[in-house]
Structures are given as C-alpha cells and as structure tokens.
Amino acid sequence: MSKTNLVIFEDNERLRQSLELLLSDISGFELVGSYGNFTQLDEVLSKICPNIAMLDIDMPDMTGIAAVKIIKERSPLCRVMMFTVFDDDERIFQSICNGADGYILKNTSPLKIVQALQELSEGGTPMSPFIAQKIFQHFRQASKTPDYHLTTREQEILQLLVKGHSYKMIAADCAISLDTVKKHLKNIYTKLHVSCGTEAVAKALRDRIVPI
Amino acid sequence: MSKTNLVIFEDNERLRQSLELLLSDISGFELVGSYGNFTQLDEVLSKICPNIAMLDIDMPDMTGIAAVKIIKERSPLCRVMMFTVFDDDERIFQSICNGADGYILKNTSPLKIVQALQELSEGGTPMSPFIAQKIFQHFRQASKTPDYHLTTREQEILQLLVKGHSYKMIAADCAISLDTVKKHLKNIYTKLHVSCGTEAVAKALRDRIVPI
DNA sequence: ATAGGAAGTACCCGTAAGGGTAATAGATAG
DNA sequence: CTATCTATTACCCTTACGGGTACTTCCTAT
Numbered sequence: 001m002s003k004t005n006l007v008i009f010e011d012n013e014r015l016r017q018s019l020e021l022l023l024s025d026i027s028g029f030e031l032v033g034s035y036g037n038f039t040q041l042d043e044v045l046s047k048i049c050p051n052i053a054m055l056d057i058d059m060p061d062m063t064g065i066a067a068v069k070i071i072k073e074r075s076p077l078c079r080v081m082m083f084t085v086f087d088d089d090e091r092i093f094q095s096i097c098n099g100a101d102g103y104i105l106k107n108t109s110p111l112k113i114v115q116a117l118q119e120l121s122e123g124g125t126p127m128s129p130f131i132a133q134k135i136f137q138h139f140r141q142a143s144k145t146p147d148y149h150l151t152t153r154e155q156e157i158l159q160l161l162v163k164g165h166s167y168k169m170i171a172a173d174c175a176i177s178l179d180t181v182k183k184h185l186k187n188i189y190t191k192l193h194v195s196c197g198t199e200a201v202a203k204a205l206r207d208r209i210v211p212i
Numbered sequence: 213m214s215k216t217n218l219v220i221f222e223d224n225e226r227l228r229q230s231l232e233l234l235l236s237d238i239s240g241f242e243l244v245g246s247y248g249n250f251t252q253l254d255e256v257l258s259k260i261c262p263n264i265a266m267l268d269i270d271m272p273d274m275t276g277i278a279a280v281k282i283i284k285e286r287s288p289l290c291r292v293m294m295f296t297v298f299d300d301d302e303r304i305f306q307s308i309c310n311g312a313d314g315y316i317l318k319n320t321s322p323l324k325i326v327q328a329l330q331e332l333s334e335g336g337t338p339m340s341p342f343i344a345q346k347i348f349q350h351f352r353q354a355s356k357t358p359d360y361h362l363t364t365r366e367q368e369i370l371q372l373l374v375k376g377h378s379y380k381m382i383a384a385d386c387a388i389s390l391d392t393v394k395k396h397l398k399n400i401y402t403k404l405h406v407s408c409g410t411e412a413v414a415k416a417l418r419d420r421i422v423p424i
Numbered sequence: 425a426t427a428g429g430a431a432g433t434a435c436c437c438g439t440a441a442g443g444g445t446a447a448t449a450g451a452t453a454g
Numbered sequence: 455c456t457a458t459c460t461a462t463t464a465c466c467c468t469t470a471c472g473g474g475t476a477c478t479t480c481c482t483a484t
Contacts, residue, residue: 096348097355125344132337135347136308143309151430164411167470180432186472196440196472198409199376205417205424212418365461379441390440391464398442399461408470409441 004121007033007050009041009067010083011059015106019054022110029117038062045074052120055100057084057091065094072099079120083113087130089138102126145208148191157184159210162201216333219245219262221253221279222295223271227318231266234322241329250274257286264332267312269296269303277306284311291332295325299342301350314338357420360403369396371422374413 006029010016016034023031032048037060044050053071055064068080081102082095095103102120104113105128116126127135150158153174160170167185171178185197192209194200204210218241222228228246235243244260249272256262265283267276280292293314294307307315314332316325317340328338339347362370365386372382379397383390397409404421406412416422 093351096351099352101348119341123345124341125348127344129331129336132339132344133335136313136337139305139308140311153431161410162414164406164408164414166408176431177433179434182472183432183434186474189472194376196376196378198373198413201410201413202374202376202417205414363461380439389463392462394442395463396461398444401442407442 003030004028004052005030005032005048005050006052006054006117007031007035007044007048008054009035009038009059009064010054010056011036012056019113022113023117026114026117028121036060038067041067041070042074045071045078049075050078052079052081052117054081054083054117057082057086057095065091065098068095068100069098081117081120081126087134089134092131092134093138103131104128105130143208148207148209150188150191150209154184154188154191155209157181158188158200158204161185161197162204162210215242216240216263217242217244217260218264218266218329219243219247219256219260220266221247221250221271221276222266222268223248224268231325234325235329238326238329240333248272250279253279253282254286257283257290261287262290264291264293264329266293266295266329269294269298269307277303277310280307280312281310293329293332293338299346301346304343304346305350315343316340317342355420360419360421362400362403362421366396366400366403367421369393370400370412370416373397373409374416374422 006023008016008019008023008031010019013036016036020031020034023029032050033044035044039061041062055067057064059067064082064084068082071078071080079101080099081104082100083104083106084091085106086092087105092103102116102125104116104126108116108128119126157170157174160173165173167178167181171181174181185200189195189200192200192203194203205212218235220228220231220235220243222231225248228248232243232246235241244262245256247256251273253274267279269276271279276294276296280294283290283292291313292311293316294312295316295318296303297318298304299317304315314328314337316328316338320328320340331338368386369382372385377385379390379393383393386393397412401407401409401412404412404415406415417424
C-alpha cells in the first residue's frame, strides 16, 4: 500500500522545521512538501496531488481559511487539517465551512498531532478538545429562542406570513375574515417590536420563532 | 480528591449490566446509579447529584433527548454523555442543542467508552468520529449559498429590505428615487421567484443571500 | 362570580407596495 | 462601430398593507 502524501504550509520557520522533523518518519506517511507561503499552492495541487495538507491560518500572502477553499475546489479529495493558534468562533467556523476536515491548535503535543493526522488519513475528523467544545456551544447558542409570548393563532399566522402568503391568503387558509388577520398581525408586530411584515419575517427567522 | 459520580440510563438490561461491569472499577469514577427508565430522574438529580449521566436515547418512558434538557435545566453542572445507536442528524443535533456534552455511538469499544468518560469528566467534549464528521458536514452544508445573480445594487437593496426598511427609506439610504427602488425590487422578486417583500426576505435569509 | 386574556369580526383611512410600460446612459460583445 | 445588455430613472394605476378604534364571544384563573 502506498504512503499518504503530506504537505505543510506554515510561515514560522522554526515551527515548520520542527514539523518537518516530527512528520518526516511516521510510518505510512511521506512528507512531500513544506512551504512558508501559498505562492506555489496551484503547482502543489496539480503536480504533487497531496493526500493531506496541513495549513496555518496566519500566512503572509493569503489566510489558510482562503486556502482551504481553493484546495477543496481544486482537489476535493485532499484532506485539510487546520493547524493554528486561533481559537475564535469566526475563524473556526469559517475554516469548517470552507471545507476543513480537521482543526487542531498549536499547543497540541507532538504525539497528538501525529495521532490527529493518522485519524485524518483514515477519514476521521480530528479536532482539539477546545474546538469540540466551541462547536457544541455554538449549537446550544443557536437553538436558544427568545419568547415573544405569541398565542398559537399568532404563531400560525406569522408562519403563513413567512411563507409569503398575503393577508387575503392567510384569511382563506385560517378560514377567518381579512380584518381578523389584520388585527392579529397588528398584535404580532407590536409584540415583536417591528413595524411591518418584512421586518417581522426577518425577526421570526433570525430568532427562530418559526422553523427555518 | 473525591471520585466522579456516574449514573447510567439504559433500558437494554444486558447492555446495562455490561456497562455496570465496565464502569464499576475505573479509578476516579464511582458508579452510583443505573436505571432502565427515567421514572426516578427527578429523585436522582435531587438526591444523588451525579457528576456525569450517560443516556440512551430510545427509552420506554421518555427519549434521552428530552431527558438531557431536563437534566441541564435542573442540574447544569451535571455533564451528560449520549450513548446510542442513532447516528441521524436530527437526533444528534437535537441532543447537542438540548445540552449534551458528549455523543458516542454504541459500537464504541469499551476502552474508548472509558476514555470518553474520562475526557468528559475533565471538561472535554468526546464524540465518535462519525459524529464529528456529521457536524463538520452540517456546517459545510449550511454555508452553501445558491446564486440568484443579483447585481450589487440589488443585493444592497435586498439587505435594506431585510432590515425592515420601507421603500421610501431604502430610496433615501441609496440616494435614488422611490421609483428606482420599486423597479429594483421588482427585478429582485423576479430573480428570486417570489411575489412580495415578505417572501423575498424569507428566501434571502433562508438561502443566506444576506447575512443572518 | 368575575375579571382578564385570547380569538374573532367590523368599520374607516391614508399610505406603501407591487405591476405594467418606457426612456436614458454606460459597458461590452460581435 | 453598432447592437445588445445592464443599471438606472421615471410615470401611472390599483390593491394590499398598517394603524386606529370598537364590539362580541369564549375560556380560564383567581
């Protein structure tokens, strides 16, 4: 069985050399490239066809976040590991959305780095415990729904409004008069502290009052 | 230092006994309860105050997904590990949103189960590789934005509409006439295949044409 | 028993919204 | 160099929307 080809993009020269040393003789892996910037990225993707790319985020000519997008567009099968000091939500989620397959922080021990790369090559999704925590937290946060004390009827009507139904259609759907629909929507706008339908729809979706 | 108190909720009797055996003599842990349903959940939370609860999802009287919500509301410090055969998006994300701190599948080896519980007790967020993959995939999926070929002006106007601005306010913001705003919105509605502002706002937010 | 909230109906009124049509300037492609 | 496309502006017309106010019925919680 052939070895897993590995390339590194890391601008800190000392760290890059340490990584080269660490990763140069792991069984099953072959370090086939190591770069301090992304100028040769195109060439690397077309000529070397690496199985795994390990990316620093803060690089001189391009962020690793932009690079992972390019890599995944050009070589979808290349698995990408983010390797960075950044642990803020913004950079974590952007990296993942752009296609990163793993995300480990630079304070990770050499042993764990090697384990993470092995896990990555086996199709796994290695990440530092802190990253896993952030992700779980993100879901919990996103599911929190403020309560505007809408009645069931009001929720029903708001849902229809979000679907793009006109007042008239809502009246037909609910089998009530047009005036009643207006009254309900008036109350809904008051409760949501908005002044028109479009604003209500935006708030309903943003605050998950209605299913997205 | 005192031991970590652990309780198990698992309705399969044989599996529960296996878990009891596995977890009864791990150093640092003490298995203080093991139940085949959630009838005694209230009591367990108020009297035993477990540090860790391990929950099966498919239980006779309540789902583990509902249980994790209750546990987290009543005892936020109790760390909850989902332990289940289910690997569908729906149950994974609901569990996490309700407050689960870890999610491992039942095909996990005994050694890995013990490691996961240790990681959980140290504040980590253990999950099966497959779960990690699902989560990363979820982010990638959510960030995909269909292209409706809106011009920059149209995007700008759509954003203002989503903010709840009236046609008149948009005209003022963009320093163009009201009629032009109308025309642009007409074009936007056509491009998005919608018929009114509320529907356009809903589509813009759902399809992430504008930042949520 | 009764007060308050939820739901429904009905009116008026003014403006905002949405559809149709057309003209102008700038860019771009053949 | 002209034809075409895009972005922009403009006008007319009808309807939908949003605010105000008022009344009835049902239900539930005190």
